[in-house]
Amino acid sequence: MATTKHMSPIDTGYFSDERAAAFDVVGTPAPRSDARGHVTGQTQYFEDVAYPGMAHLKMHRSARHHALVKGVDTSAAETTPGVLRVITHRDVPNNWYTILRLIGVQPDDEPVLAEDRVLYLGEPIVAVVAETEAIAREAAAKVRVDYEDLPAVLDVEEALKPETIVVNPKHGHNYFTYEGHHCRRIRFGDVERGFAEAPHRFTHTYQSAPIEHAPVEPTGCVVKPEADVRLKIHSDTQACYFTLDNTALILGVPFNRLRVIGGTVGGGFGGKVDVMVEPIACIAAQLTNRPVKYVYERAEEMQVSSPRAAERITIDDGVTDDGRIIARKVTILVDAGAYSRHSPYGTTKAAAHMPGPYTIPNVWVDAHCVYTNRTPSSAMRGFGVTIADFALESQMDRIARALDIDPIVIRLRNAYRDGDMKAHRKEVEGAALVEVMQKAADLVGHDLPADCRAMSSTHREAR
Amino acid sequence: MRSQVINLTVNGTERELLAKPGTTLLGALRDGLGLTAAKRGCAQGGCGACTVVVNGAAVPSCLIPVEVADGATVETLEGMASGQHLTPLQQAFVDGFATQCGFCTSGMLMSASALLAENPAPTRDEVAVAISGNVCRCTGYAAIIDAILDAADRTRAVGSAAAD
């Protein structure tokens, strides 16, 4: 095999009995099946598809963080030469949805096109379909919206105060309701007793800001009305059936009326699972009986497409003299922005990730999915976990330094082992945290005491 | 304003097209000539996915009004490979696993091609500078830089073999 790629060595000394196997094709650096297409420019992405008579959709978006919409004047847009159709919420058969409704997440809290209010800067209000992108853009800019400003809620702790204005009327308060409760909870053991027994206490808060996927290929689709009344959707979605099912429900058509073609995406990272462009493009295609392309401008991709949620995480630890965490209390505030999207799911995933890969006998977690007047956040690479790991592993380091314990040794002492009970009451299996640390210590020449070098994930050594 | 007749030599062939005002070189290539290897990532000149080579220089085609390119020699990725055989540069990308989603690849190859045409033995830093206008979100760039250096080696090896 002629690969020139430098590959990381697989250290077969670890778990050698478990991993022993003989394969022919698996485990080899088989050349990527798509590489030749990429280097010859023949790989086809959705925007490389073009149809005769294709029309273009551009969106008029909210210029306010939070406002009532008193009136919308589309007359100037409608009379612009080259404009085929102007689309408002009245043209959307079922305007309200939430992307995870098909797996039981409720309520349907987001409109395809805004009705009586806007909840974030950039929220879509009016779609313009025209002969060219330039005309669509020009006409979209001519839409006039009459706003009545409302207070903008931009901080998650402010949002949770009872006196703060409600951001999303479909929820009635600024948090997602988990089975009648205001947050996702983990209750394992008794943290207060653990704190009482612990000689050391560490309480710190960590904060992240929203992060964009920024794939080089922007979000978009091309929808073609077919001769048999069906719609063919070329999309860069990460999930063909999320797109198909949600679009069908919004359009009020049987699922098999739609066909989604995709599978080759110019970077996703979780940013192309929100079904933001296909429904309105389908409506446009139906209303004009023309193929319609709707692709995000880069500025829209940056500020309007969903980012990774900003998170505020407070970790409160009770720790013994030898660095074992015996009580961990975590509050997570996930900034979901104006609408749910995937955040209710991501917040549960964050709670499930607690308290990190460590065996801690007393764990308490409140994970809140909080609504604010900003671009709705959604899934991104490491959803629910990435920012948590920043907090968890910064915290570990601080404890190690305060107690003057080696940073690897403290993690090894706390690391989970096979058979341990996790805070969500699932038994650990297939653990390997001990071994990745041992190997990393080896690679960087970080000395470990003999007892640490002898540790294993398969059992917990006697103390 | 009226459409204009534009003449370009694209990948060695003379092409003529009618361009409406506001057409960029990228738009002319993709929509006018069906050459879709150059990609539209930002239309702001910020990502390099639209990079083509005009009169020997790697340029962001999304920022060039096609009228300005009238009469120019344009090279796109479609001109790089003919038939079944890849150039050393393309082969180096394949062998070196220097592609993931592939969306930046056309721009990267055109930037690399312009560099190697002018500087057949670049240093690592010179390669980094040459692709500093090409955004990649997937690879972390190291494999791409390795592949371009590898391509330079392969090209010199072919050259010296031919000379022997």
Added chain:
Amino acid sequence: MAILRGRGFAAVNYPTGMNLGGDPSQALIHATTTGSFVVTLSSVDLGQGLKTVIAQCAAETLGLPLENILIDTADTDTGPHCMGTFASRGTHRVGNAVNMAAREAREVMLEAAAEELEVDAADLETDGSGFIKLKGSEEKKIHVVDLALAAHFKQGRTISGRGIFLKPKSEPVPETGEMDPDSCQAHACTVAEVEVDDETGEVRVTKLTNVYEMGRALNPAMAQQQIEGGAWMGMSHALYETTEPYYPDRSHGAHTYSEYLMPGPGDLAAMESAILERPAANGPFGGKGIGEMTANSPIPAIANAIYDACGVRVERMPITPEEVLRGIDALRAG
């Protein structure tokens, strides 16, 4: 005025699969008379290489070379259901579904070959080059193209298989959070080395050492792509990226790649990595998902390295030069 050096550690795990399960994927395999086994899916390749790794799974299970595998995705008219590509679920769920389909197809393939060669199916093996042959014999064999033609035109038999992988949905208990969130966990440890300029607050990551335990590296070169690409993205998250630099204030948000800061080709860290394998009982050939996690451990490793270098603990991402400099100034002020 000095360049301060530091080292930091972080160790993490990451779950495979859509949180709480309920995310099935299906695969269909059929043999054509041209020698190709077509794997039909509705799964999406984002560039992580799903199409390649799935072809490897199919080739391995069928006992055929990669050249005989054709991946056909994604068209919802022809492909069976797939939940999508996210939650590091692709290799695990689609790989398992494809293996199940390939096992069925292989069984039919051997039965058809047994009929052609007039032997017992149990005495047949694939040689990995496209032949199905009698164990211990060099002559009694049939090529997969000839077999497909014989099955279609003579035997009236289809050579195909069906597969699905579903982890049933788990519901959390509201009061305690008891739940079954994932199929398996992958692990990582990153050691970051940084230089901090105490005059400007700028941080340069000089080296990242990463160890990943991923169950089974189905394609080590593509695993490497995730490790490197993810480490870069982690460095970018830690030090550069945000759409709201003054969060929770929304002003000065980036609208272009020039404004959305990320490390460029001249800002790279040296990287050394190693892979461990502890095969997952429920993964394809033991494979776990790693696509998402590779940005995670670099971030706190870098934060911890900055502390090690200059004593500044930044509790906020991204860790900008401004934050570091304010921290250094505060330490100097006493």
